[in-house]
Amino acid sequence: MLRKKRLDIYILIMKGDYPMVRNENLELEKEQSRMDHVVSVIDKEIERLAYEYTEKLERQKELLKESSSIKINNSSNEAMWESSGELREFEQNLVIKSNELNQVQNRRAVLEKMQEDPYFGRIDYHNVNEKEEEQIYVGIGSLFDKEENLIVDWRAPISALYYEGNVGDRVKLRFGEHIEAFEVDLKRQFRVRNATITGMIDTDNVMGDPYLLEVLESSSSNLMGPVIATLQKEQNRIVRESTSKNVLIQGVAGSGKTVVMMQKIAYLLYAYRNFLKAEDILLFSPNRIFQAYISQVLPSLGEWDVAGNTFSQFITRRLPSFSLKRSDVGAASSYGAVKGSLPFYDALQRYSRLLKKKHLKFRDIVLHDEVLISKEEIEYYYETIHSQGSLAAKLEILRVQLLQKLEILKEEAVDAEWVDEELQHLSAASMHQFERQTHDITKMEGNIRKEIVAKAFLTVEKKINSQSHIRFLAQYIHFLRVIPQLINLEEFNVSKDDWQEHVKEVVEMLKEKEFSMEDMTAYYALLLQMKGIMQQNSYQYICIDEIQDITPFQLKLLKDLYPRAKYVMAGDLNQNIWQNRLSNQELHQIFKEEEIESHLLLTSYRSTREIMAFADQFASLPERTAKPIRSREKPAVFYANQTDFSEKIRQTILSRIEKGERIAFLSPTIKGAESFASYLDDWNIDYQKIYDENDFLNKQVILMPISLAKGLEFDVAIGLGTDEILKGLSKESYQQIWYTIFSRAMHQLYLVVSNEQTELLKGIDPSTYLHGQETIEVEGGSSNLNK
Template identity: 30%
Template sequence: MKLLVKSPYFGRIDFREQGREHTEPIYLGIASFLDDDQETFLVYDWRAPVSSLYYDGAPGPAAYQTPEGEMFGTMELKRQFVIKEGKIDVMFDTGVTIGDELLQQVLSHSADNQMKSIVATIQREQNAVIRNDKSRMLVVQGAAGSGKTSAALQRVAYLLYKYRATLKADQVLLFSPNPLFNSYVSSVLPELGEENMMQTTFQAYLAHQLGKEFELEDVFAQMESILNAEEGPWLNVKKASIFFKSSPAFLQIISKYTSLLEKKDMMFREIRFQGRLIISAETMKKKFYEYDPGIKLVNRIDLMKQWMLKELMTFAHAERSAAWVDDQIELLSQEEYQRAYTKIRRKQMGTKDSFDDHELERNLLAKMIVNEWLKPVRKWIKRLRYVDVKGLYRELFRNKELMLTLNSGGDLPEMWDQIAEQTLLELKDKKLSYEDSTPYLYLQELLKGFQTNTLIRHVFIDEVQDYSPFQLEYLKRLFPRARMTALGDLNQGIYAHTDVLGGSLESLKELYGAGETEVISLTKSYRSTYEIVDFTRSMMPGGENIVAFDRQGDLPQVIMESNLEQLHGDIIKDIQQLHEQGYEHTAIICKTDEESKRVYEALKETLPLKLITKTTPSYIRGTLVIPSYLAKGVEFDAVLIYNGSESSYSRESERKLFYTVCTRAMHLLHIYSLGQPSRFITDIHSDKYTKISK
């Protein structure tokens, strides 16, 4: 109600239903508003079926889908409004698309530290994403600045509206690219009157599952190590390791491995108490293979749990007479003794036993003490910790013949011996690299049983190009009842495992099958000015398919610097001028976290800067110093690339990273270069940017 008072509607269509003389004016807003009779709509919710006429139709014959079937008629008017604080600022009639005038006004505004809703400017192709409720898997391939994330968030709002009787916000889950992004998008749904969906990152999920057992590398640490590494053996081995462990082939290897373990080579961890062996690993292995071979591996492990708990009970009974138990009884304080007495009396209610009998007293206390001391062991067994997942995963890299067998005769990576050695060293140190985390967790789940989540009904994955096929298959199994919406742009695939997806997001059809998957492409870029889009699309193969929205601005500047002192001086002047011109949300984008920290320290005394790291809880308005990979998904009024030189961005594998950081700019893009600019710039025709030599 408060939101509608300030801006009651943003669109109007006049629609005459087929066979009727009366034309109905239909006003659209962010929520429905009814007359006092509670039947007459004065304003329709933008998600109502009739509202699709506004987004998809044009004056003339038109139709829209209702629960009762298709409704035909004639659209006689399509009008747009910008209303602020109850006053109409802009009003005009338009045709097929949501008018360029409104978009021009919206896009010319300053960037913000939080994403806003786009309901007033949803384009036809974005509306197709928002209202798609047929596909099990919806893949949105969108160019940088095409509004794919915005469309996805409006899609969440649409689904919550359409299925409000059966779908709740806590049944929708968004996997964000980083924790910062969660805060960036957190205001969109509340702005539309909906509760926020659940949000997490894939790394947070890995940490929850494996963080107690291992020191986990996250994707940002992996990125830092690769960007800072010099060309050489380590980097080649790391990249080969990432590629192989992210592939569908490795997923198949692990699946085959668990089938093999049903027959032989299962590994267990022995059960000990106070240094004494209760059940040996060999005894456990023998018991495991005594079960009917027809029983699945997971079920056999569960049967073993029941058997081991009984064995532990037998051990506990025998242990009550041990000397250490008497020692513990003697050490009981008066308070502990009283607690034990009360607890035992409660259990003995209605029996003839008396706590006054010394022998009985000793037996009851012994039972209590042994049970208490064995509680961690019992817990360990119930959590199936006796399954030696680490040993089994280690065996894949220790035993080359096993890996070759599981790979069905296929070739292992050329540097397999080095990959295996690197992996074994990390496991020995209780470390898991990012590329190992999902395969390790997948093996663990296959052995112990998948902890599926059947409550989640819709999973949204933003920046899906940053997920490996292995990770996506894992998420599919984790949420068996969910529909999936995957949004991405392979041109922004900045991580080492991105290439595993191949050249197109079409490959995601393999996840659920082509029959259950729909791919929608958003090729028009709205974020940046025409000049910035024209410059950035020239960097990428196939960039000519990206359509620039016609909002004019300045050509990107490439500023050649001869030394570090001059570079810093020019950045300071540039930022100060931008502030004077009203550009409030700007970013100095550095290549790495290490470089970001150096730049921040060098400039913080002169400029009001804010340093962004992977632990920063939210984006802040102002001038940010930020590493390249944390700038994904957000936008700034002006972007200053700290050092876009050939010495900084030279590897072909860094092309997408450079493209991504340049596409963060809405209005101005300035690229500083210490020495010769990167070939990603010099390969572009010189009329697409202004070169300035200092």
């Protein structure tokens, strides 16, 4: 019965008719009048903030001018401390003024968004103990006019009624330490465009959420849009749950994991605004394309300043001297699985303890092509150090000893021949300067010699401070070579001989200053073991989307870098196309005794029942079957060996283009995508190749590998699975790749294979897809593929 009512609502939406509001015309007039008043208040507030911003900016400029006139007085210690204290006070004032400017700007940005869409919902309710009826309107930010609360921020505790309650429900809400119960008397949803109410419905338990279905039936976009109006009950509870230190949000494709994570970030910034700032949050996305796709989500929720990262950005910033080798899904190997594992991280830590005793790779410390301190001498110093601390602590002691040795060498070098040569080539002006300083020729020469030596040794001193006497790259290669003694490689189906051949490939890459992602991460981790944990930002929250794309090694590294941070993680192990082997067991091993609150979302809001019935057959975790809420056509298969294949798919795609739908041709690999490009060229279709994560989606038709399409969605997805493309895929990632490709489709899925005997469709229920000879229904009519 409930399913039939949902279908009736869906039909009403498709027709443009909505469930009636009692006294609709009168109510609509009242609501529009109220919205007009709210917009006028917003306009005035924006105008006031613009004036306030100008005033604060001018004051900041004045402070900058005043601070430039402050000089440190070195005439006495007292004067120096007084003047430096004055400068510090100015600097603190500048920081305060800068923060105030940011707050004003952010508030203006929220209000400017609210000008066009002030609020999306209304709740009438009463406290069950008091019976007095109250009313709130819910939007992305709060708004007051004198004593009246015109709009309540969606993150406020009372706003949970909008997401948790339907008419007649009794909802318990927590306010600080106490809980209150409320009954919902009316729940009204608004559809707003340019501050005009274009649709309005009153909902109850039976009717569900018609606007949600309307949003889901709309076309996709290059940017993920606002999501707070359609946040569902189970999602809202995850967003507002804040008692657990670490949260894991798992779910099927299209279940809103990213939406929930972003809303949780916005909620945390609101609920803990006195203790948590945007710069206290580190957010990871799977790639830069997805990062751009979600870039407007947090601003649409009222938050601007949370910086997004990919792990590749995070690691390359720390090793700027090296370039990152681009990887493809087809290139995923057992070697990468080894380097991404927890045993590999454990091996690195055991190796660092071994380095406290032996195997450290040193190089000579040289000046003017002469050895100042030989690597053998450095090794001797190192072996004589008795330290109970870490490897980094012992190497720090070595650094200090080398600097002390350098001071002795400086004194010995004063009478060296190269100093004589430098002295002879000194300019007359420099000689006169030293003469004026000393008024003594004997002292003058001594000072000049010391100055020459000091300048020459300065470079050496810098190198010692940066520990360039350690051959870090050689040390990493040595670590890789001894891995067979530290790890049982057979567990990864890798032989010792194959591993040593792989190490040779790494050496060749390093000659070009190039690293794979796994090697760059491991090398950075080794540097941390040798140099110590460098000063890090004390992030309070680490938020990781597509957690299955993070290797156990990378997650353990983050955990060691930021041990006090809370972690919010979202992902779907069915989409583990990189085979990173991040299991629940490994998660709990990484977080040890820390609590992880797990949530599982099974409702699919992106794809239709027909698409997910097909895609779920490729899921590696079949118990996590998606529960879609929409229906459309079945997926359709095109056979490339048919003579009219090219014309059939061309006509189908052109009809979709005419409807304004966004279309993605998705391949498991870049090579596979490139092999299909000639078809699109022949069809004279305006399309965009996306082979690099620095590209930005800007065309209606896209050709890209699935590794760059993670998290994205398209009206139409075409999976490219010819025999030539299938050849390069590893069996381990086979299911996850195709599940991920198929679940990118919102409304229609097509699949291109070589013929009816393709390996890809073996074991797949033929009733879940249409064959090339069948008629494929499309919106507004049918397209016979035999034409």
